[in-house]
Amino acid sequence: MDRRLFLADLTRAAALCAVVPNVWRVTTRPRLADDPFQLGVASGDPTPTGGVLWTRLAPRPMEPEGGMDGQRVVVSWEVAEDEAFARVVQRGRATAAFELSYSVHVDVDGLQPDRWYFYRFSTAGATGATSPVGRFRTAPAAGAMTPLRFAVASCQNYEQGLFTAYAHMAREELDLVTHLGDYIYEYAPVPRRVRQHAGLEIRTLDDYRRRYAQYKADTMLQAAHARCPWVLTWDDHEVDNNYAGTHGENGFESEEQMRTRRAAAYQAWWEHQPVRVPRARSWADLTIYRTIHWGGLARFAMLDTRQYRSPQACEGGSRVVPCGEWAEPGRTLMGETQERWLADGLARERARWQVLGNQVMVGSFDQDAGAPVRLDMDQWGGYPAAKARLLRTIAERAPGRTVVLTGDIHSSWANELRADPRRPDSALVAAEFVGTSITSGGDGSDRWPSVTEAALAANPQLKWHNARRGYLSCHVTADAWQTDYHTLAQVTTPDVPLETPARFRVEHGRATLIRV
Incomplete structure (x- = not known):
């Protein structure tokens, strides 16, 4: 621990000692040093009658507990039909407690389907404050074919660029944003970057909370959250680069240490995101794969390919295959329970489009362009038996109406997925759109050298x-x-215009990619 963090934690301990006699007291009139809504507001996981509204009280975001000094605070919330809040349709109160880092998750219900609403939070007292106003919309009613416009984002390394992409996104007329993971990066600061992470590599609950606060304080990210509801899943950097289950990146941590780290990371993720997931029996085992419906038009199956996966084959990285345990049939990315959940959903659900919110690329890219075949062991190509099961399931249960959305790889790809990728004459069953990063990797280039x-x-x-x-x-x-596909020429300089170098169309019932 560096000296600054040690002194901050010492200050926190002293503050908690001062309030121990009143540790269970909830106040409606808190004493706040600064504006407590500096991390903005967000909404997510919409239903036809509601959704989740989020904020976190943090008057001094980079201090322990956001500078709240152990106070339990009553937070008021309102939902209105208009931005001026002249027509409030629901209001209520929630408690922001230190056990959950003063985060507030309001699961609103009883609203009208397919409607835009506005929401805000407030605290009372002499130092009371009101949050920024967010926009939220409910999903269409069951069976409705209401068109959908949404954005796909992933991989936003704070150090490697500015969040200019979110500034552009916030100006679009969108119904949703799907975020496919790597919302934060766990790394220690690296000198001579665009901006720097605070603290060392993050491992504890306080570390993860501080890192989320640093990212959430970005005004361009806040604007995109306030624009419309988000549907999120996680990838590896929310915990540790390329982790698999309870196996860390470098192999130095025991299973118990990785479960402790996972518990801290998963709890901080939940505290900072507008998500509806089952109550955790253990933060180290947080179930986040879930379904979001957009009427009868689209069903989003948001996947988790980190928590349950087998370790990467052949010591990870890019490897010539076959090698080691690569082809073993029991190896998995999603785990048996999640695989069965996905297969049952694809068979049962009759939505016009089946959408898989997925972390790593399905359409394996042979990096050697011939024999021998070289694949990335962290992607679906590193798990050939699991990939075969996935594509076979799509082929049997939802061919021609499945779209896979993917992040992770810090570049854009458009892939056609066949029932058997080893046979170029097998049926096309799905399209895969791989989105590039918001900032990770820096400015980038027009094409990978490979x-x-x-x-x-x-x-x-x-x-x-x-x-x-x-x-x-x-x-x-x-x-x-x-x-x-929207791109930026640079993310290391501000105010860069948005470009659209490619558009692809898929017709329902066919998985062929048509360049527009």
């Missing part, structure tokens, strides 16, 4: 690639799906 013309010929599933930063925006109707 994506040569020879590599493109050796990877016929790949229809387009780009290595700049940005995000996806998708427009979905009953008959067709269009994905626009």
Whole structure:
């Protein structure tokens, strides 16, 4: 621990000692040093009659417990039909407690389907404050074919760039944002970056909370959250780079140490996101895979390919295959229970489009462009038996109406997925749109050096690639799906305009990618 963090924790301990006699007291008139809503507001996981509204009280975000000094605070919330809050339709109160880092999750119900609303939070007393106003919309009623416009984001390393992509996203007319993970990065600060992480590599609950506070304080990220509801899942950097289950990146941590680290990371993730997930029996085992419906048009299955996966084969990285345990049939990314949940959902649900919110690329890219085959062991290609089960399930239960959305790889890819990727004549069953990072990897380039013309010929599933930063925006109707790839020339300088180098269309019932 560095000296600054030690002194901050000492201050926190002294403050808690001062309030021990009143540790269970809830106050409606807190004494706050500064504006407690500096981390903004957010909404998520919409239903036809409601959704989750979020904020966290943090008058001094980078101090322990956000500078709240052990107070339990009553927070008021309102939902209105208008931004001026002249037509309030619901209001209530919630308690912000130190056990959950003063986060507030309000699961609103009783609203009208397919409607936009506005929401805000407030505290009372002499130092009372009111939060920024957020926009929220409910999902369409069951069976409705209401068109959907949404964005896809992932991978936002604070040090490697500015969140300019979110400033552009906040100006779009969107119904949703899906975030596919790497919301924070756990790394220690690196000199001479665009901006720097506070503290060392994060491992404890306070560490993770402080890192989320640093990211959440970004005004461009706040604007995108306030614009519309989000649907989120996590990837590896919310805990530890390339972790798999209870196996850490470097192999130095025991299973018990990794479970402790996971518990801290998972709790901090929940505290800072507008998500509806089952109550945790243990923070180290937080179930986040879940389903979000957009009427009868789309069903989002948000996956978790980190918590239950087998360790990467052949010591990870990029490897020539076959190698080691790579082809063992029992190896998995999702775990048996989640695989069965996904298969049952694809068979049962009759939504027009089945959407998989997924972390790592399904359409394996052979980096050697021929024999021998070289694959990334962290992606679905590193788990061939699990990949075969996934594609077989899609082929049997939802062919031609499944779209896979993917993050993680810090670059854009458009892939056609076949029932058997080893056979180029097997049926096309799904389209995969891989979105690039918000900032991770820095400014990037137009193409990876390994994506040569020879590599493109050796990877016929790949229809387009780009290595700049940005995000996806998708427009979905009953008959067709269009994905626009938005990129930025730089993320290391401010106010960079948005470009759209590619658009692809998929017609319902066919998985063929059509360049628009």
